[in-house]
Amino acid sequence: MNVTEAVLSRSSIRSFLNNPVSDDLVRVLLEKSSRAASGGNLQPWKIFVINNSSMKDFLKFQENWTQPEVPAYDIYPPKLKEPYRTSRYELGEQMYELLGIGREDKDARIAQVMRNFRFFGAPCAFFCFVDRQMGPPQWSDLGMFLQTFMLLAKEAGLDTCAQEAWSIKHDSVSEYVKAEDCDILFCGMAIGYRDETAAVNSLKSERRPLQDWAKFL
Numbered sequence: 509m510n511v512t513e514a515v516l517s518r519s520s521i522r523s524f525l526n527n528p529v530s531d532d533l534v535r536v537l538l539e540k541s542s543r544a545a546s547g548g549n550l551q552p553w554k555i556f557v558i559n560n561s562s563m564k565d566f567l568k569f570q571e572n573w574t575q576p577e578v579p580a581y582d583i584y585p586p587k588l589k590e591p592y593r594t595s596r597y598e599l600g601e602q603m604y605e606l607l608g609i610g611r612e613d614k615d616a617r618i619a620q621v622m623r624n625f626r627f628f629g630a631p632c633a634f635f636c637f638v639d640r641q642m643g644p645p646q647w648s649d650l651g652m653f654l655q656t657f658m659l660l661a662k663e664a665g666l667d668t669c670a671q672e673a674w675s676i677k678h679d680s681v682s683e684y685v686k687a688e689d690c691d692i693l694f695c696g697m698a699i700g701y702r703d704e705t706a707a708v709n710s711l712k713s714e715r716r717p718l719q720d721w722a723k724f725l
Contacts, residue, residue: 524631531557563631595716637685638691667700671696
């Protein structure tokens with residue numbers, strides 16, 4: 509698989525098979541991903557992998573979560589302007605349509621959102637943290653590291669879903685992985701093999717045309 513194929517075939521998978529993922533494979537992918545661009549070579553990512561027995565343990569640990577938590581950061585700006593608001597809205601509507609969930613079915617929509625916290629059934633995942641002293645440039649480095657991992661995962665036959673939703677469970681996840689107080693949970697990453705029969709995995713998000721966001725001067 510070349511880079512173009514990996515980019516065009518990668519998507520956020522929201523239904524996984526229970527097929528196991530090798531720790532050794534994840535280790536290789538993480539080591540390769542560490543070659544992602546990093547300003548000043550800070551390499552600000554801190555990764556905690558859960559797989560096999562630790563995945564089962566973590567999902568059981570979740571059963572004790574009853575209290576709401578303060579999100580580590582705002583996933584989206586509070587007053588999202590156009591065209592970003594429409595892009596987000598349309599993606600959500602496309603996904604719920606594929607799932608056969610109507611706009612008025614609030615319970616089903618909430619249930620789908622909560623599947624984030626089961627990694628959509630993926631057998632393997634990791635959490636990505638960053639030190640609180642880091643600023644926007646280093647958070648950008650996290651994005652490049654995560655994208656590199658997702659493309660390498662495609663090359664290896666795996667699928668992924670980057671999940672910023674986990675930021676609302678910063679305290680609980682930090683407790684489980686024993687993260688340092690100075691660290692912020694940026695996201696989770698579900699890792700596994702896509703369920704080809706799941707309608708939600710056919711979702712292909714639209715991209716705005718080049719002329720809307722790029723100018724050649």
